[in-house]
Amino acid sequence: MTTPRGFRDRSEDSLFTLIGEIPELIRNLVIAEVDAGKAWVRRTSKDAGIGAGWIAAAIFFLFWAVGMLIAFAVILLALWWPVWLAALVVLIGILLVAALFALLGVQRFRKVARAQNPVQSIVQDVKEVRDEF
Numbered sequence: 001m002t003t004p005r006g007f008r009d010r011s012e013d014s015l016f017t018l019i020g021e022i023p024e025l026i027r028n029l030v031i032a033e034v035d036a037g038k039a040w041v042r043r044t045s046k047d048a049g050i051g052a053g054w055i056a057a058a059i060f061f062l063f064w065a066v067g068m069l070i071a072f073a074v075i076l077l078a079l080w081w082p083v084w085l086a087a088l089v090v091l092i093g094i095l096l097v098a099a100l101f102a103l104l105g106v107q108r109f110r111k112v113a114r115a116q117n118p119v120q121s122i123v124q125d126v127k128e129v130r131d132e133f
Contacts, residue, residue: 029125037118044112051108058101065094 010018070090077086 033118033122033125036121040115040118044115047108047112047115051105051112054101054105054108058098058105061101062094062098065097069094 070087073090073093074083074087077089080086081089
Protein backbone atom coordinates (compact mmCIF):
# COMPACT_ATOMS: atom_id res chain seq x y z
CA MET A 1 0.00 0.00 0.00
CA THR A 2 1.33 3.46 -0.81
CA THR A 3 0.67 6.84 0.72
CA PRO A 4 -0.60 9.81 -1.31
CA ARG A 5 3.02 11.02 -1.73
CA GLY A 6 4.07 7.68 -3.20
CA PHE A 7 5.88 6.29 -0.15
CA ARG A 8 5.24 2.75 0.98
CA ASP A 9 3.26 2.34 4.22
CA ARG A 10 5.61 0.51 6.59
CA SER A 11 3.35 0.28 9.61
CA GLU A 12 2.67 -3.41 8.97
CA ASP A 13 6.34 -4.41 8.39
CA SER A 14 8.20 -6.41 11.00
CA LEU A 15 11.25 -5.11 12.87
CA PHE A 16 13.59 -7.42 10.93
CA THR A 17 12.20 -6.17 7.63
CA LEU A 18 12.74 -2.59 8.69
CA ILE A 19 16.28 -3.33 9.88
CA GLY A 20 17.00 -5.14 6.63
CA GLU A 21 16.03 -2.04 4.65
CA ILE A 22 18.47 0.25 6.50
CA PRO A 23 21.29 -0.20 3.94
CA GLU A 24 18.95 0.71 1.09
CA LEU A 25 17.68 3.75 2.99
CA ILE A 26 21.24 4.90 3.73
CA ARG A 27 22.17 4.40 0.08
CA ASN A 28 19.13 6.44 -0.99
CA LEU A 29 20.10 9.16 1.51
CA VAL A 30 23.66 9.33 0.17
CA ILE A 31 22.41 9.50 -3.43
CA ALA A 32 19.95 12.25 -2.48
CA GLU A 33 22.70 14.22 -0.71
CA VAL A 34 25.03 13.89 -3.71
CA ASP A 35 22.24 15.04 -6.03
CA ALA A 36 21.56 17.99 -3.73
CA GLY A 37 25.26 18.82 -3.83
CA LYS A 38 25.29 18.75 -7.62
CA ALA A 39 22.24 21.00 -7.76
CA TRP A 40 23.86 23.41 -5.30
CA VAL A 41 27.03 23.59 -7.42
CA ARG A 42 24.97 24.27 -10.56
CA ARG A 43 22.95 26.99 -8.83
CA THR A 44 26.01 28.57 -7.22
CA SER A 45 28.07 28.57 -10.39
CA LYS A 46 25.18 30.11 -12.32
CA ASP A 47 24.82 32.90 -9.76
CA ALA A 48 28.57 33.49 -9.71
CA GLY A 49 28.63 33.65 -13.50
CA ILE A 50 25.79 36.16 -13.58
CA GLY A 51 27.53 38.25 -10.92
CA ALA A 52 30.74 38.16 -12.94
CA GLY A 53 28.74 39.27 -15.98
CA TRP A 54 27.43 42.30 -14.10
CA ILE A 55 30.95 43.20 -12.98
CA ALA A 56 32.17 42.80 -16.57
CA ALA A 57 29.35 45.09 -17.73
CA ALA A 58 30.50 47.73 -15.23
CA ILE A 59 34.08 47.44 -16.47
CA PHE A 60 32.91 47.57 -20.08
CA PHE A 61 31.04 50.81 -19.46
CA LEU A 62 33.94 52.33 -17.59
CA PHE A 63 36.42 51.47 -20.34
CA TRP A 64 34.47 52.66 -23.38
CA ALA A 65 32.69 55.52 -21.74
CA VAL A 66 35.89 57.23 -20.65
CA GLY A 67 36.81 58.50 -24.10
CA MET A 68 33.72 58.90 -26.21
CA LEU A 69 31.04 59.74 -23.73
CA ILE A 70 33.10 62.17 -21.72
CA ALA A 71 34.18 64.15 -24.74
CA PHE A 72 30.72 64.25 -26.26
CA ALA A 73 28.92 65.14 -23.05
CA VAL A 74 31.43 67.77 -22.00
CA ILE A 75 31.22 69.46 -25.38
CA LEU A 76 27.43 69.33 -25.34
CA LEU A 77 27.08 70.67 -21.81
CA ALA A 78 29.74 73.30 -22.41
CA LEU A 79 27.25 75.02 -24.69
CA TRP A 80 25.23 76.06 -21.61
CA TRP A 81 27.67 75.75 -18.70
CA PRO A 82 31.32 76.48 -18.17
CA VAL A 83 33.57 73.66 -19.42
CA TRP A 84 34.74 72.67 -15.94
CA LEU A 85 31.14 72.26 -14.69
CA ALA A 86 30.17 70.25 -17.78
CA ALA A 87 33.14 67.91 -17.23
CA LEU A 88 32.26 67.46 -13.55
CA VAL A 89 28.62 66.60 -14.26
CA VAL A 90 29.60 64.06 -16.92
CA LEU A 91 32.14 62.42 -14.60
CA ILE A 92 29.58 62.04 -11.82
CA GLY A 93 27.09 60.47 -14.24
CA ILE A 94 29.60 57.89 -15.45
CA LEU A 95 30.60 57.00 -11.90
CA LEU A 96 26.94 56.49 -10.97
CA VAL A 97 26.39 54.08 -13.89
CA ALA A 98 29.53 52.14 -12.95
CA ALA A 99 28.45 52.03 -9.30
CA LEU A 100 25.04 50.66 -10.32
CA PHE A 101 26.55 47.77 -12.29
CA ALA A 102 29.08 47.08 -9.54
CA LEU A 103 26.31 46.93 -6.93
CA LEU A 104 24.32 44.51 -9.09
CA GLY A 105 27.39 42.26 -9.32
CA VAL A 106 28.11 42.44 -5.59
CA GLN A 107 24.48 41.64 -4.84
CA ARG A 108 24.68 38.50 -6.97
CA PHE A 109 27.90 37.41 -5.26
CA ARG A 110 26.27 37.91 -1.85
CA LYS A 111 23.49 35.59 -2.99
CA VAL A 112 26.15 32.98 -3.72
CA ALA A 113 27.63 33.42 -0.25
CA ARG A 114 24.21 33.03 1.45
CA ALA A 115 23.35 29.77 -0.32
CA GLN A 116 23.42 26.78 2.00
CA ASN A 117 26.32 24.45 1.40
CA PRO A 118 25.09 20.83 1.04
CA VAL A 119 28.22 19.59 2.79
CA GLN A 120 26.83 21.11 5.99
CA SER A 121 23.67 19.08 5.49
CA ILE A 122 25.69 15.86 5.09
CA VAL A 123 27.71 16.62 8.23
CA GLN A 124 24.44 17.18 10.13
CA ASP A 125 23.02 13.88 8.85
CA VAL A 126 26.15 11.98 9.89
CA LYS A 127 26.02 13.59 13.33
CA GLU A 128 22.36 12.62 13.73
CA VAL A 129 23.10 8.99 12.77
CA ARG A 130 26.04 8.85 15.21
CA ASP A 131 23.89 10.23 18.02
CA GLU A 132 21.30 7.47 17.43
CA PHE A 133 23.89 4.71 17.89
